[in-house]
Amino acid sequence: MRALQHVSIERDLTHMNRVILHVDLDAFYAGVEERENPDLKEGAVVVCMFSARGGDSGAVATQNYLARSLGVRSGMSIKQAKKLAPDAVFLPARRGFYKEASERVMKILRGHADIFEQVGIDEAFLDVTESTKCDFKKGAEIAMLIKKNVAESEGLACSVGVGPNKLIAKMASPLDKPDGLTVIRPGELESFLTSLDVTGLWGVGDKTKKALSGIGVETVGELSKIELPRLIEVFGKSKGAWLYNAARGVDNSVVSERGGREQIGRITTLAADTRDLEAITSKINELALEVHRQIDEREVLFRTVSFFAVTTDLKGQSKSKTLAAPANNVEAIQKTGRELINRFLAGNEQLVRRVGIRVSNFTQPTGQTTLHQFE
């Protein structure tokens, strides 16, 4: 009897009272550049991806907070950024260099986590439920320690959100940026969520906002008043249930270590717009070599190949094909790539500006079923 009670309490604790941290490096690329050259901190810094067209063709990857205050945003054209911040320093992005810094930071973060999950180059989730014994005060102390460690060893600022699950931690981390720390305890969920616009929920974008608007819902508080059956009726079982839970700050998704990227691709801007099959194919073949080098390194097989194109009007389109059997040779990428290029050209009349190729749907070369047969 006592044992049963103990089990059920323990299960409740793990389900309801997790302590999750979301760590996000502030203006990461710009932060690394500032650390390398502290004089940069005096002014606006814009880290750019220059295209193969030369001049200022390209887009902004990220900017420091001074540039941000002038209106510069990631994704905007470099030309536009130069109009907004003519005195800023414009630097070419050095991705490999940032990756090295990222790896050192992630190593620090991993050291503070019971369970660790890296997301992209500059974000991570840490489950610290065990080591804090579900104590949010201890969670906040770990967050402060992480911020101190990352600042001292890498000279970088980060913002941390602490919450009872991934959803809340992720939503909390940007609230106090830069160099922020925001803790949201289970008892504070309702007041935190109620007045938020529905798009404030991580996972709710424009599409879902419009659909919710259609049933008279604008804020998370309003969403929480809708009955579950109604949400399932409008959004289907899975998304309806997700919305129902999210509106209450409930999220059962777990922090779990990732095995590496799930897709590997390369994309580039052509020297001039074209619809020439041979020109596009030869560029894709080059990119395929690079993609193949990476999957070779990872020692994985792929089953899906995707071709991606941006046309003169700057609209993106993709074509993909899943192979009957996993492959690992560059010829499979190139051959399928050519097939997809043909399909794309057949269905589109625009000139092509950017092209890319990517592979996904990975499997391990030695199938586990084969191993299990001998166990």
Next chain:
DNA sequence: GTATGCTTTCGGC
């Protein structure tokens, strides 16, 4: 009808 898988688009940084 629901689950699953595949293709395409979207959106963040």
Next chain:
DNA sequence: TTACGGCCGAAAGCATAC
């Protein structure tokens, strides 16, 4: 309206399977 990278993962939308 003008005018733009290179990635990535997730969402959306559809087809097919059960």
